[in-house]
Amino acid sequence: MASTASHVSFLPPVLTFCGAAVIAVPVFRLIGLSAVLGYLAAGIIIGPSVLGLVGDPQTITTVAELGVVLLLFIIGLELKLSHLWSMKRDIFGLGFTQLGVTALCLGGAALAIGFGPKAAFVTGISVALSATAIALQMLGERNDLQTPYGQRSFAILLFQDLSVVPILAILPLLASGVAVEQDSVLDRLFAAGETIAAIAAVILVGRYGLNPFFRILARTGSREVMTASALLVVLGAALLMQEVGLSMAMGAFLAGLLLAESNFRHQLEADIEPFRGILLGLFFMSVGMSIDLALVREQWVLLALAAPVVILGKTALITILSRLFGARWREGLRSGTLLCTAGEFAFVLLPVATSAGLMPQNEAQLVTALAAITMLLGPIFSSLVEKALQSRPDIADHADMNELLGHESERSSRVLVIGFGRFGQIVNQVLLSRNINATVIDKNVERVRDAARFGLKIYYGDGTRLDVLRAAGAEKAEMICVCTDEPDTIERIAEILHENFPSARSFVRAFDRIHAVKLLQIGVDYQLRETFESAIVFGRSALEELGVEAEVAASAAQDVRKRDIARLFLQKEIGAMGGAELVVGARIAPEPLTSPTGKAKALSPETRDILGEGAL
Template identity: 85%
Template sequence: MASAASHVSFLPPILTFCGAAVIAVPLFRLIGLSAVLGYLAAGIAIGPSGLSLVGDPQTIATVAELGVVLLLFIIGLELKLSHLWSMKRDIFGLGLAQMALTALCLGGASLAVGLSPNAAFVIGIAMALSATAIALQMLGERNDLQTPYGQRSFAILLFQDLSVVPVLAILPLLASGMAVENGSIVDRLLVTAEALAAIAAVVLVGRYGLNPFFRILARTGSREVMTASALLVVLGAALLMEEVGLSMAMGAFLAGLLLAESNFRHQLEADIEPFRGMLLGLFFMSVGMSIDLALVREQWMLLAVAAPVVILGKTLLITVLSRFFGATWREGLRSGTLLCTAGEFAFVLLPVALSAGLMLPKDVQIVTALAAITMLLGPIFSTLVEKALLSRPERADEHGEDDLPGQEGELSSRVLVIGFGRFGQIVNQVLLSQSINATVIDNNVERVRDAARFGLKIYYGDGTRLDVLRAAGAEKAEMICICTNDPDTIERIAEILHENFPNARSFVRAYDRIHAVRLLKIGVDYQLRETFESAIVFGRSALEELGVDAETAASCAQDVRKRDIARLFLQKEIGAMGGAELVVGARIEPEPLTSPTAKAKALSPETRDILGEGVL
């Protein structure tokens, strides 16, 4: 039997990471800096160059990389193939131009300081890449991913991720002096065929298999099973891509992209988000731990010159190129500062170059330290520039192109409808009559499938979960309509909305009068009892059938509405009997709050007559 110590041996590093994060991140957010910087600083503090609480950063590197994988999956969920196609000019135009020019400039600078051409090529490519995790995390914190500059920045990052695969294939060719034998050509063709087959498999399964798969699991009603299935899809796609020589992150992105049209996208995003946040923080800490402070002290002069050159040079190039592709100078500068760091894949390319003999070990150590330092200083630079730009309002003549095409998806919907039963369906019909495409979520799988038969797109999701509401775009919605049919569920959702989304107007379906009063006390903006209006219309039609003219019947119905509204608010303030005198036809007689236990006795001749006791 294993000893007790072996069962808890994994606890010290976990406690170390959690303790470092909960101390560093709030401190950095308190002084107005990004959470990314807090994680990086925490990694430096607990790493080999700091307190040495974690001796070998490589032990967590593999697990930490899963944070980037999950991040790319969520980004894929937020896109659509049509949206991606509309970004082709920025992906393959702006992205290619940034990659080529940045690699050429930084590679040329490396060649100028005496490095070999092969080493200069590797350094140029490695430093031209940008930190996807850092950039997307900062865009998320600023809520800017759907802005024009956010979309262009993402297009550049996407091209960079796509370029990693051919770059990794080129490095062995450089090592062999471009001498390729016939056998190696066949091998490479086989590897290429395997990669294409794996991509085709992911596409086919994602297109035809995942929706039925998630529909079956959702019928079980088990939240844990849905979470496990989401992780299975993400990690399975990532592992398959890695097995055929592609990037795990790209596999996860492809899986997310294929599920972007799925009815389960919001639920999947909510299930993955907690894992993404924790593992991404771990990734940033692993980057901080990789910084060798002893090497930094030894080569401080070189790094003190190289780091600003990389950061400022990449900022300038991306700013100018973004302007050339239609952005304003302001938007270009925001993209430039966001992407001025080296990327995560630099830590992949440099060891490969070392093992292939393209670079010397000392050069690899210096460039690795340089990449980590840019990832530490870049977010600080970006934050300072962002604050400076926000302090200067954008002039009307500085606006560039309108929003990029394809941005008007569900995440930017003005209205979020929760519940698609008989009540929610009618509400949605009214909204659609004015071309308002609301995002609709419902936790009934059959209802989701039936809606598709009528050409309606609704998503599977539990409206009582805050993370699902966030994933469905509640933070950006102008109005949130609660149309479910369970009073307790309605109140629970209303409380979540009141506490977390105060800027969205809440329109809520009430079950009865008592339920409506409780909703008013929660603070909803509008409530309506599910049978109230139908009863009003019913009664008005009855009056007309009995010979009352239409105008008088309508006036009577409106009078009942007004009395009911006034009574509701009086009941909210006073209690159940508040406004009782407003009920049409009511005859209110005073009653004791409790029945008397003793018989009343007359105290005077007058009261004896009232009580009928007569004269003694």
């Protein structure tokens, strides 16, 4: 039987990471810097170069790389294949040019300071790649991923990730220096066939298998199973791509891209988000731990000169190239500062190059330290430039905002409707009559199918979860309509909306009068009891049928509405029954809104018994 000590042996490093994160990140956010810097600084402090609280940073790095994998999956979920195709000029044009020109310049600089030709080539390529995780995290913090400069930056990052595979294939050839033999060509053709087959398998399964798979699991109603299935899809695609020589991040991105049109997209995003955030923070801390302060002290002059040269040089090159591809100068500068760091793939390429004999160990360690330092200083530089640009807006920024708003209108809706039952369907009918297409959330598979006939944006998800609401666009919605049919669920959603989305108007379905009072106390903007308005219309029609003029009947119905609203707000302020409603089982007794003209009259013995009137 395992000892108690072995059971808790994993706790010290977990507590170390959690403690470092909860101290460093809030401090850096408090002084206006990115959370990424907090993670990097925390990694340096707990790493082997300072406190040495973590014994095996390499193991941590292996686990933390899953954060990048999950990040690429969520990015894939937010894209559509048609949108990705529309970015082909930026991906293969700007992305290729940036990588080629930057690698050439940085490789030339390495050659000038004494590196050999092969080592200079590896250095140029490694440092020319940018940090995908840092750039996307900062874009997310700024809410700028869908801006023009955010899209161009993402296009460059996507090409860089795609290029890692051929770069890794080139390095062994560069090390051999001779043409490959015939059997090696056959081996490589076979490997290429495996790669194509794996990609085809992911596409086919994603296109035809995942939606039915999630639909079956959704019927179980188990949130844990949906979370497990989401991780299964992401990590399965990542592992398959890794087995055929591609990067895990690209496999996850491909899986996310194939699920971008799925009805389960928002639920998947919400399930993955907590894991992504934790593991991505762990990845940034692992980068901080990789910085060898002893080597930095030994080579501080060279690193002090090289780090600013890399950051400023990459910024200048990306700014100029972005301008040549149609961006404004300010957009190009924002992209340049965002991508000025070296990337996480430098920590992959440099060990491969060292093991292949392309560069000596001391040079690889120096370039590794340089890459880590740029990842530490780059976000600071980017944040300072961003603040300077925001303090001096120009006319072009308004055009950027208009373009952003136009793009966002295609991806998010003005109205978010939670629940697509009988009530929610009628609400959407009214909205559609004025060409307002709402986004609908529902966790019932059959209702998701029903909504497809309406042409709505509808996604499987639990509307009581804050992460699902955010993923569905609640922060951008003008109005959120709660149309579910369970009073407790409605109250829970109303509280979440009131606390987290105050800018969105909340229109909420109420079950009865007590429920309506509770909703008003929560702070909803509008509530309607589910039978009240239909009963008003019913009564008005009855008056008209009895011979009352239509205008008089309408006036009577409106008078009842006004009196009811007045009493409802009075009950909200003083308590529905002066505090008696707090008693278990209590109910609000119906009271007439107009004084009755006579006393109630019982017409049967049973009725007289109920009313306590005694025998006539």
